[in-house]
Amino acid sequence: MPYLFHWGVFLERASASETYLDWIVSGLKVTIAVGSTSWIIALCIGSILGVMRTLPNKWASGFASAYVELFRNVPLLVQLFIWYFVVPELLPWGTAIKQMNPVTQQFLAGVICLGTFTAARICELVRSGIGSLSRGQGNASLALGLTSLQTYRYVVLPMAFRIIVPPLTTEFVNIFQNSAVASTIGLLDLAGQGRQLVDYTARPYESFIAVTMLYCLLNVAVMMLMRWIERRTRVPGYISTK
Structure with a gap:
């Protein structure tokens, strides 16, 4: 017997004040919140670690390398x-975390993990x-009197981020997909x-x-946003427009 679809189920009442469609919309909002917050954390931490991996200081590069190996190789x-x-069991304030609202605790764990x-x-x-x-770009900056920090901030990182916008788009899409594990x-969600x-x-x-x-x-919206950013930040003549 063929399956009979019933799309009107979303308009049926789940409770006195909600329909099943409201549940789906609520889940979408949670997914967007988890993915967006996680992305901000990932971009900040990842950028710092990426710079550390290129520094001549072996302790800084070693710490960043160890971080990558640990978090990339554990499911x-x-x-x-x-x-x-x-x-929460290991932290001194773990009891306070376990006494939080369960939804808040789940949200924080998901965001930090992602x-x-x-x-x-x-x-x-x-x-x-x-x-x-x-x-030559970095050397020219140092020759002009910029410090290493200024060289990274004003010369190296702005160009590097323009180059990696396409793979960053993939990671941005992935973070919303991976949020389902929460x-x-x-x-x-x-x-x-x-x-x-x-x-x-x-x-x-x-x-x-x-x-x-x-x-x-959601993924199409993310890709359209990142493509707009790529067009707006492209350096004419430096990165192919094909």
């Missing part, structure tokens, strides 16, 4: 469980972007709400088709 789901279950995990990948992108630049600790919708309505096809379409729309 994301394992890292999430460590942040959510293990870290941010630190993606930072290791961004670190390598920043390092490769800096490595692709001609040494549903394993109970966070009702888009994936979590989709699974809850199946439990309440027994409509798996409608639920996960809707969730899939929203993930696709």
Whole structure:
């Protein structure tokens, strides 16, 4: 017997004040919040570590290398469980964390996990972007009297980030996709709400088709934003426009 789709399920009442569509929209908002916050953390930490990997100081580069090896080689789901279950037990203020609102605790664990995990990948992108630049740019900056910090800030990093915008786009898309793992600790993001919708309505096809379409729309929006940034920041004559 063929499956009979019932798209009107989203307009049915889940409670006195909510429909099932409201659940999906709520999950989408959580996914956007988790992904956006994680991206800010990852970009900041990854940029710092990427610069550290290019410094002549062996302690700085060694620390950044160790960070990358650790966070890139441990599965994301394992890292999430460590942040959510293990870290609060090890911290002196762990009791306060465990007494937080469960949703807040799940959100923080998901954001920190995704941010630190993606930072290791961004670190390598920043390092490769800096490595692709001609040494003459940095040497010329130092010859003009700029300090190493000023050279990185005004010359090296602005050019490096322009070069790595395409791979950064991939990581930006991935962070929203990877945010779905947060549903394993109970966070009702888009994936979590989709699974809850199946439990309440027994409509798996409608639920996960809707969730899939929203993930696709979210990723398309991210790619359009990054392409706009790439066009706006491109240096004429330096990076091919093809």
